[in-house]
Amino acid sequence: RMSKKNIMSVIVPVFEVEEGEASLNYGLGTTTGNLDVALEKFSRLLPKLVSLAAEEKALRLMAVEIERTRRRVNALEHVLIPSFQETIRYITMKLDEQERATLSRLMRIKEIVRSH
Known part of the structure; x- marks a missing residue:
């Protein structure tokens, strides 16, 4: 069964395995006991x-979101904030x-x- 969970605004899948009795779809006489052991270990x-x-x-989903956020932060730090600072300096100078x-x-x- 699959559901979804929100971790820091990232929707991640949550899987649950429903345990039940496994039916044996093989002949007990034609296989060795090792198959039973392997199936038990696999289950x-x-x-x-x-x-x-x-x-x-x-x-992986969180890594993608972190990378996206890092790009946004870089854009803010290196483009928008310096542009705003320059605009503030210009407005201050004009005032x-x-x-x-x-x-x-x-x-x-x-x-x-x-004089008058």
Whole structure:
């Protein structure tokens, strides 16, 4: 039986092996006892194999998501943030220029008012 689980926003599969009585589809007289032993060991190993496969799939899915996130972080660090910082510097410079221009105009107006 398969279900899904959310791990850190990554949907990963969860498999459960339903254990039941296995029917023997071979002739007991024509096979050795080794086949019975092998089937028993396989039936004990199967849930572990399924669990391992599910964990491996989850790790692969999470690795893909981590790589995608790493690319986004790099884009932020190397493209967007420097661009925003440059924009902030430009806006700050323009505001400082406007403030100086306004101050100059006010001083000029005061000078004109005093001279009259």
